[in-house]
Structures are given as C-alpha cells and as structure tokens.
Amino acid sequence: MEENDVVETIEQAEAELVEESEIEESQDELSKANERIAELEAKLSDAENRILRNQADFENYKRRVRLDQESATTYRAQSLVNDLLPALDNFERALQVEAKDEHSKSILQGMDMVYRGIVEALKKEGVEAIESVGVQFDPHFHQAVMQVEEADAESNIVLEEFQKGYKLKDRVLRPAMVKVNQ
Known part of the structure; x- marks a missing residue:
C-alpha cells in the first residue's frame, strides 16, 4: 500500500468517526427532545384535566344555585x-x-x-x-x-x-x- 492509500484510509476512518460522533450527538439531542415532548405532553394532559374538573365544578355550582333559587321561590312564604x-x-x-x-x-x-x-x-x-x-x-x-x-x-x-x-x-x-x- 502506498502512502496515499494509507492517508486516504485514515481520512475515511476519521470521516466515519466524525459522522458517528455527529450521529451520537444527534441521537442525544433527539432523546432530550423526546423527553421534553413527553414532559410537555404530561403537563398538557394535567392542564386539560384541571380545566375539565373546573368546568364540572362550575356546572355543579350553577345547578346548585339554580336549585337554591327555585327552592327560595317555591318556599318564599x-x-x-x-x-x-x-x-x-x-x-x-x-x-x-x-x-x-x-x-x-x-x-x-x-x-x-x-x-x-x-x-x-x-x-x-x-x-x-x-x-x-x-x-x-x-x-x-x-x-x-x-x-x-x-x-x-x-x-x-x-x-x-x-x-x-x-x-x-x-x-x-x-x-x-x-x-x-x-
């Protein structure tokens, strides 16, 4: 093998190492992004549940107020x-x-x-x-x-x-x- 072939092989190996390093960094970034997405989805789900509970509580409150008003009207005397x-x-x-x-x-x-x-x-x-x-x-x-x-x-x-x-x-x-x- 000639010197040029050796240099070429070394350069190819270095290029492959750089590519592997970039792939690993990309995978780490992707993994962190997936974790952040999962965290945000959990927060969104929690917020949606709180909103639904608040809506249900408000509907129950409106129903209780309406029943109290009806009762007050019916039994006002x-x-x-x-x-x-x-x-x-x-x-x-x-x-x-x-x-x-x-x-x-x-x-x-x-x-x-x-x-x-x-x-x-x-x-x-x-x-x-x-x-x-x-x-x-x-x-x-x-x-x-x-x-x-x-x-x-x-x-x-x-x-x-x-x-x-x-x-x-x-x-x-x-x-x-x-x-x-x-």
Missing part, C-alpha cells in the same frame, strides 16, 4: 306561614266559643270572615292542612301524642286531632298532633 300558624290556631279556638247574644254572634261572624280570608290567602301560597282524623298514621305528617286501644277502630288509625298540621306545597311545616289507635 315559609317563614311568614310559620309565624302565622299560632295566630291561626288561636282563631280556630276562638271560633269554637259559643255565642250567647247577638253582639257575640256578630263578633264571631267577623272573626270567621277574617279567619277564612287568612286561610284562603294561605291556600293561594300553597299551604294546606294535613288530613288527620280517620287516616292511617304517617310519622312524616303526624306526631302521636297519645295512643289508645279502641276495639271498634282499626290499628294505627288517627282517632283525634289535637293540633292541625300544615304543609307548604310538598314540605311539612308542622306535623299534626294526634291521638292514634294502637
């Missing part, structure tokens, strides 16, 4: 009705008094008109008296304050009502106080 129930009870007790003279009768008649007006206004708001006497005892609507045993009545039937119960639409404001057959 509840506190007023609760305050009126004792006065309504007193009206009922007063109307049970027997009138002995004309003056008393006219007063009772006026009280009855006021009582009916209040009851009618409450009905317009959705207030209803709870049925009690003669119906099956229901702890959601009745509060048993007495139990008796009467042979001629069915078991667990309300025999007497001591205090009327009321409900506003589907919500019980006050359960009826009743006497129940065992």
